[in-house]
Amino acid sequence: MSIRHGLLxxxxxxPRYGSQLRTEFESRTGSTWPLNVGQxxxxxxxxxxxxxxxxxxxxxxxxxxxxxxxxxxxxxxxWFERPVDRTSPARDELAIKLAMAVGAPGVDIRDVIQxxxxxxxxxxxxxxxxxxQALTALESGAERxxxxxxxxxxxxxxxxxxxxxxxxxxxxxxxLIRLSATAQQPGAVVASxxxxxxxxxxxxxxxxxxxxxxxxxxxGGVTGPRxxxxxxxxx
Amino acid sequence: MSSSSRSPQQPVLQLQQLTRVHGSGAxxxxxxxxxxxxxxxxxxxxxxxxxxxxxxTLLTIAGGLDVPSSGRVIVENTDxxxxxxxxxxxxxxxxxGYVFQDYNLIPALTAAENIALPRELDGTSARKARREAITAxxxxxxxxxxxRFPDEMxxxxxxxxxxxxxxxxxxxxxxxxxxxxxxxxETGESVLALLRARCDGGAxxxxxxxxxxxxxxADRVVxxxxxxxxxxxxxxxxxxxxxxxxxxx
Ligand SMILES: Nc1ncnc2c1ncn2[C@@H]1O[C@H](COP(=O)(O)OP(=O)(O)OP(=O)(O)O)[C@@H](O)[C@H]1O
Ligand SMILES: [Mg+2]
Numbered sequence: 001m002s003i004r005h006g007l008l009x010x011x012x013x014x015p016r017y018g019s020q021l022r023t024e025f026e027s028r029t030g031s032t033w034p035l036n037v038g039q040x041x042x043x044x045x046x047x048x049x050x051x052x053x054x055x056x057x058x059x060x061x062x063x064x065x066x067x068x069x070x071x072x073x074x075x076x077x078x079w080f081e082r083p084v085d086r087t088s089p090a091r092d093e094l095a096i097k098l099a100m101a102v103g104a105p106g107v108d109i110r111d112v113i114q115x116x117x118x119x120x121x122x123x124x125x126x127x128x129x130x131x132x133q134a135l136t137a138l139e140s141g142a143e144r145x146x147x148x149x150x151x152x153x154x155x156x157x158x159x160x161x162x163x164x165x166x167x168x169x170x171x172x173x174x175x176l177i178r179l180s181a182t183a184q185q186p187g188a189v190v191a192s193x194x195x196x197x198x199x200x201x202x203x204x205x206x207x208x209x210x211x212x213x214x215x216x217x218x219x220g221g222v223t224g225p226r227x228x229x230x231x232x233x234x235x
Numbered sequence: 236m237s238s239s240s241r242s243p244q245q246p247v248l249q250l251q252q253l254t255r256v257h258g259s260g261a262x263x264x265x266x267x268x269x270x271x272x273x274x275x276x277x278x279x280x281x282x283x284x285x286x287x288x289x290x291x292t293l294l295t296i297a298g299g300l301d302v303p304s305s306g307r308v309i310v311e312n313t314d315x316x317x318x319x320x321x322x323x324x325x326x327x328x329x330x331x332g333y334v335f336q337d338y339n340l341i342p343a344l345t346a347a348e349n350i351a352l353p354r355e356l357d358g359t360s361a362r363k364a365r366r367e368a369i370t371a372x373x374x375x376x377x378x379x380x381x382x383r384f385p386d387e388m389x390x391x392x393x394x395x396x397x398x399x400x401x402x403x404x405x406x407x408x409x410x411x412x413x414x415x416x417x418x419x420x421e422t423g424e425s426v427l428a429l430l431r432a433r434c435d436g437g438a439x440x441x442x443x444x445x446x447x448x449x450x451x452x453a454d455r456v457v458x459x460x461x462x463x464x465x466x467x468x469x470x471x472x473x474x475x476x477x478x479x480x481x482x483x484x
Contacts, residue, residue: 114458114465114466115466117458117466118456118458118466118468120447121447121450121451121468122456122469124447124448124450125450125451125452125454125456125468127451128448128451128452132428132431132452135428159448159451160448162447163446163447163448163451166447167447170285170445173285
């Protein structure tokens, strides 16, 4: 995440000192990505080293003030114009977990999916409640309007991001059900669901469900051994 | 947690050990297998689940439009599975607002008439019913469509008229099956905000949706799979949310 460019954007609106930058950064983004003052000063000194900001006196209270340089403004403009890089995706723990859960002995991948789905949807409920509050604040015309709008955009980004995750989980579940249904069709080359699980021998293609590559779904389909149904109500 | 701790009140809707079997013999489908669900005044519950998991079946039974194979459905202290037809019809007109998956407007009536009809059947004067209908349409930003017929409106507009119809009057229970289906993201959201406001005002709501973003407006999200509740969320204190938890993601 670009603290550098965030600070440059704030400095473009006039000289600021360190802890003031921290406060403004957080009120724009609703403390979603908390900064400590140390990070702010480290970043400022790197920006200064790179000629993008410079120190420019003190305010009445003796805080060292920073201002953006011409090079800093150019850097900022380029940042706004350049899309955020998506070509080297960040490592995603959930994707790795599901990839590892496929065919893992003793793991019911549908349970993994459902417990994540509950967690993800719950996070969305919480974000949505904050969003409803932010909308109310905006409609009541509170004075710090620019910060409220910025905070709303950040919250909505979180909502859309978690939504994408929830949809992807739905998709994974449907995909796995479909694959295990195909695997169980008569004629498909597949071990009987009742057969004890065993590690496929090297090259033992005959024991693989139709179309699933080695290390894919276990012979019993995606659900694995039946488990007692969870209680209907958890209060 | 949310419902029991915050409301000593009676639930508006109680589903008890609800089952529904369609067909018989080899073609038997167990659409619902023992559902228990209480919805309290002020509570909005979202129901999610894969296609065919029983969501619409649950909602139509809760609204008295279909009968369960076994179990009880209690709406405001009346067991609608044993109520006589007259009681049921009155309850459906007066207490229950229903938004169908396919809007279900009466083609021969205008938007305003569609909304006013159940109120008039219930003894509200025609003038008052029309006034209420116009207000309900205005809440949906559809005031200008009051005198249009369903086939003169877009799908999304018809859907919002159907929602206005479900919300008009003092409905204690609002049941909505994919109410955002034909709506764009922003309009869908305004519908949810309205449903939310209605529940905040004391109604009980059940919302069936595939969209997690809309389900997130609910107090509780219930997950159905193969006709049974497999899991549910309750809402927590949002304030604790953004300190720490997201930072670790
Ligand atoms: N009238 C009927 N006769 C026979 N089977 C039915 C009938 N209505 C529903 N079903 C079956 O009951 C099951 C549950 O259907 P339901 O309409 O409740 O699903 P749903 O969760 O609403 O799905 P969707 O998300 O696709 O709307 C399905 O298997 C469906 O085929
Ligand atoms: Mg349905």
